[in-house]
Amino acid sequence: MKEFYISDDGIRLHSKLDMPQGWNEGDKCPLAIIIHGFTGHMEETHIKAVAKTFNELGIASLRVEMYGHGGSDGAFRNHNLFKWLNEAMTVTDYAKQLDFVTDLYICGHSQGGLTTVMLAGMKPDDFRAALPLSPAVHIEKGAKEGNMLGSVFDPLHIPEELEVSGRKLSGNYIRAAQMLDIGGAIDRFTKPVLIVHGDEDEAIPVSSSAEAAERYNDCRLVVIKGDDHCYNYHLEEVLEAIREFIRSLTIQ
Numbered sequence: 001m002k003e004f005y006i007s008d009d010g011i012r013l014h015s016k017l018d019m020p021q022g023w024n025e026g027d028k029c030p031l032a033i034i035i036h037g038f039t040g041h042m043e044e045t046h047i048k049a050v051a052k053t054f055n056e057l058g059i060a061s062l063r064v065e066m067y068g069h070g071g072s073d074g075a076f077r078n079h080n081l082f083k084w085l086n087e088a089m090t091v092t093d094y095a096k097q098l099d100f101v102t103d104l105y106i107c108g109h110s111q112g113g114l115t116t117v118m119l120a121g122m123k124p125d126d127f128r129a130a131l132p133l134s135p136a137v138h139i140e141k142g143a144k145e146g147n148m149l150g151s152v153f154d155p156l157h158i159p160e161e162l163e164v165s166g167r168k169l170s171g172n173y174i175r176a177a178q179m180l181d182i183g184g185a186i187d188r189f190t191k192p193v194l195i196v197h198g199d200e201d202e203a204i205p206v207s208s209s210a211e212a213a214e215r216y217n218d219c220r221l222v223v224i225k226g227d228d229h230c231y232n233y234h235l236e237e238v239l240e241a242i243r244e245f246i247r248s249l250t251i252q
Helices: 045-056 081-096 111-122 139-145 171-178 182-188 206-215 235-250
Strands: 002-008 011-018 029-035 060-064 101-109 129-133 161-164 167-170 193-198 219-224
Touching (some): 002 081, 011 045, 011 081, 029 045, 029 081, 029 111, 045 060, 045 101, 045 235, 081 101, 081 171, 101 111, 111 182, 129 235, 139 171, 161 171, 167 171, 182 206, 193 206, 193 235, 219 235
Parallel strands (some): 029 060, 029 101, 101 129, 129 193, 193 219
Antiparallel strands (some): 002 011
16 A cells, blocks of 8 residues: 555645555556545545455555545635546546556545546546446535535525534535536546445435436446445445446456
8 A cells, every 4th residue: 555645736635545456566457546525534434445346356546535634635614526626637647647557447435426427527538437436416406406415505695604514614615516517527428337326325315326327328326225325234235336347347
């Protein structure tokens, strides 16, 4: 494991790179970028398990903590999806120049899943496949309608600060989210996609993933019965869905 920072115009993004089992210096292999969710970090159980699964499949994993989260620079209050998307493009450009990388995959959970959806649409030529896990694709709608994770506000007159999930957040988070075009991003990525979502997700309705999957050109939706947002009950089923998806790509 290599621990380091990726710089995005002076903002340090805490990162960890894990190589696949049996990898030797000079070998080539694919790499998966893995992004955590809102209030999350790279050491969460489900994030680490996903990274390990990629490694077992012969794919390097690059876990990155985004602005205002984990060990990266920036205050949580001031993060927004525009910052995350710009950083995700920087991380992608960093990964592309690594001399061992053959193909790139993008995978993220929750807000990281939304980032995955957007990034795949923004840079479709860079990724072989996208794997949004419980993607927070409802954020655009919530921001435009004035209801974000239980915080109600006037979408035409956004306050300078609001409380979301017990955390203070700048109104700029809502302003940025209102300008997203998730549907457009989905339409631009025509390569294979895997969406995984628990049917008892307390934070994001599984119906939002079903709608996204229906819109994608080539998408497999796996619904984990009896599981919540962070897969605290059936994580192994999530990992098996990833294994099956990646293996289906490698035999094509």
